Amino acid sequence: MLLRDIVSKLSLNAIGEVPDNLSVSGMGSLQAANNRQISFIVGRKYVKYLAETKACAVIMDYESLKDRLLPDVKFIILDSKNPYLAFAKATRLFYKGQEGIRELKTEGFIDKTSVKGVDTVLFKGVFVGSNTVIGDGCEIMNNAVIGRNVTIGNNVMIYPNVTVYDNSKIGNNCIVHAGSVIGSDGFGYARDKARYVKIIHSGYAILEDDVEIGANTTIDRGAVDFTEIGAGTKIDNLVQIAHNVIIGKNCAIAAQTGIAGSSVIGDNVTIGGQVGITGHIFIGNNVIIAAQSGVVNNIEDNEIVSGLPAFPIKDWRNSTVLFKKLPELFKKMKEIAKKRT
Incomplete structure (x- = not known):
């Protein structure tokens, strides 16, 4: 793409011709980008790489970094708050999705009572x-069930080896990465003396619009x-979400998190x-x-918590x-006790 088109599409302010x-x-990192790629910087941690980068343009918050820039920068500054x-947004301009892979398609099996769209x-x-x-x-990729x-x-994009159980509902523009399972049985058993009796789960799983599920996550x-x-x-890889959990809108959940049954999580939770x-x-x-x-x-609205058990992060620190x-x-207490004896 022409750089001037990128600047226009992203509504950036170019500093430099x-x-x-x-x-x-x-796109490329500051360290690895070549002179045909653009990069970005957030905060001051990576300022040291600006002097060495080969990127032709760098996206940054110019006001917050201008005092750290060399007077003869070799790249075009793309200013953004x-x-x-x-x-x-820039990565999306270059993403070509699965256009090449589409040529490898062969018709999977679809039951005669089911319907697929245009x-x-x-x-x-x-x-x-x-x-x-x-x-x-x-696009439903190889060996998905x-x-x-x-x-x-x-x-909706469903990657290889995904399993979507009966009665599940997936909204528009969702992405489910490889190996994930949507709608599996919950971990529910009743104790009968020396053994467990399985609870048959007759419910279903719902993914609303624009949800992304990482690889090998189970819901x-x-x-x-x-x-x-x-x-x-957005849910990362290797996350377990148990039966009857309700998760709100625009949450972000990182890898290896486990959420036990029937918990309710609000909107915009990280x-x-x-x-x-x-x-x-x-x-x-x-x-x-x-x-x-x-x-x-x-946990009440707007809290930031940490620790086990979790409590307000200021107190935790x-x-x-x-x-x-x-x-x-402890050493001082022993010394005091020694003096008293």
Whole structure:
């Protein structure tokens, strides 16, 4: 793409002359970009790489970094108040999706009672059960299994080896990465003396519009109702979401998080990696949960928590400082006790 077209599409402010014929081949990091690529910088941590980068243009917040720039920078500055967002949008300009892979398609099996929309592609090894409806412009890749009575919206991308159980509902513009399972049985058993009796889960799983599910993530269906992932929510790889969990809109959940059954999570919640959330609790809107926290109680709106059990992060930081000082305090206590004896 021409750089001037990128500047226009992203509504960036170019500082420095943009040649009419300067063509850009893609994105690169400050360290690795070549002179046909553009890069970006957020904050001051990576300023040291600006002097060495070969990128032809760099997206940045110019006001916050201008005092750290050399007077003879060799790249064009693309000014943005939110350079990370501008970078994200720039990557989408260069993304060609699965256009090349489409040529490898062979018709997967689809039950005669099911329907697929216009321009929807089923790759080799795909199986679609009965009474399922798949919208327009979808790509369902090799060896994916779509069960019975499933509803899939428009422009959905399902990568290889995904399993979508019966009765699941997937909205528009969703992405489900390889190996993930949508609508599996929940971990529900009743104790009968020395053995467990399995609870048959008759519910289903819902992904609303614009949800993305990482690789090898599992979302269990409801026991009798449903498990729901709200619109715009992004879930990383290796996440476990149990039966009857309700997750709100525009949440971000990092890898190896586990959420136990029937917990309710509000909108715009950010959950770090390896967080454990117990069942049957409520987490409010705009909450941030730091990595490796263990959540065992309800959390109010707008809280930031950390630790096991999780509590307000300011208190957690103070506690961590004190914890580090325990050996020193213990030594002093022993010295005081010795003097008294």
